[in-house]
Amino acid sequence: MASRYDRAITVFSPDGHLFQVEYAQEAVKKGSTAVGIRGTNIVVLGVEKKSVAKLQDERTVRKICALDDHVCMAFAGLTADARVVINRARVECQSHKLTVEDSVTVEYITRFIATLKQKYTQSNGRRPFGISALIVGFDDGGIPRLYQTDPSGTYHAWKANAIGRSAKTVREFLEKNYTEDAISNDDDTIKLAIRALLEVVQSGGKNIELAIIRRNQPLKMFSAKEIELQVSEIEKEKEEAEKKKSKKTG
């Protein structure tokens, strides 16, 4: 049934589906997991690093990209589509700055990306972008923001969200563990992001990449050592919590 209505993107099926958009959402699930958390004074983006071939230069395989000094995004899905969207967003950020002499707000650039994606769901002969994006940053007033866009061109603000493979598992973890306590300070927010990723990442800390933006500070990418440090602290805390539990029950 679906095959009669998924050839041309502009065709609705009798029950109101745009199959190409739904198939694009499947393409997003093929990308590795990315998680975004909005803290009180910090925004965190964590991604599962894609395994790189032996002879491949790791620097060219990046899931977290800066769009401007105060905005960055992580994506999941088709690499080439992401490159195109990121380039357009970066140009728009600078164009906005030159035109109105103000940096973009996070919501503005998210809306720009979402509008771009929506255009491709309504054009003849073009397929949608096969990526979802998590866009984080701080607005002028110092308010932290996290937005998520998807191939259909919708965007929503989130307190914490995940995209890509196993996003559901990570989202369920966040729903259980995202509390005011957990994001009370920067360190805890970072730990929450890493803990969420460790639920689904296969080989622990060495397959995680992390980026943070603190209020009025530029984007900071964590080094592998810093991530390992955080992971070992998390493991220590886990052990201590388990010891306490066994003492209570024992």
Place this chain on the structure above:
Amino acid sequence: MAATFFGEVVKAPCRAGAEDDEEEEEERRRETPEDRELRRQLARKREVRLLRRQTETSLEVSLLEKYPCSQFIIGIGNNAVAFLSSFVMNSGIWEEVGCAKLWNEWCRTTDALHISPTEAYCVFYHLKSNPSVFLCQCSCYVAEDQQYQWLEKVFGTCPKKNMQVTVLTCRHVTDYKTSESTGSLPSPFLKALKTQNFKDPACCSLLEQPNIVHDLPAAVLSYCQVWQLPAVLYLCYTDVMKLDLLTVEAFKPVLASRSLKGLAKNIPQSTEILKKLMTANEIQSNIYT
């Protein structure tokens, strides 16, 4: 043929059907000797052959007639095979008793007659300490026309009734028909389908209508139903069809079933073996990040 507004070419039903059908049938009957030879060659190419692994000689009788068993566990597809390799086959010594060699359009090798031993994707083992436990690892696709041959050569024409069959396989979650949207499904998840004679409780919920099972697992289950053998199929719906840790681990509840209980002994070691399998099999595709 007719063209739609969007440029699709569709086959329009012909109202003057009767006359056209007769002409087509006559053409089919005019088969030349070359056609017959081609059909014979194709049938030979698509034959399913069951071989003894070491000697590469064909088995004269069906596999289960030669090696009668009480428990037959079949893993179909790379995730099910990885599960059995890591959790079941590492807890005991398994002896290879044969393999099924077959060719169809899905096979990566072009040479049908000389498939190398490393590519024999359908391998049969029995547990050395208890030869009545039989295991099959099937990583290849068995086409519709080959499924009957496979069943005949493995099960034989008159299977023993005291055998219990367990099949493990995967399917993409988008094939799962439900009123919920696939985005909200907790994939990977397990569903079971059993024959009438299977009396034990399944390790997960049963597969609801209108979902159906396809390919070799369906053929095996149908065969078991017809011959009144107790059989159960554990079907894992997943959104990652390639070898994936979460999908393989989704089969873990099956370890509590009667057929697999006692076969999987060293779970932590199994998890390590599975992780090694994953890293060895990671495909370096750059399309998705």
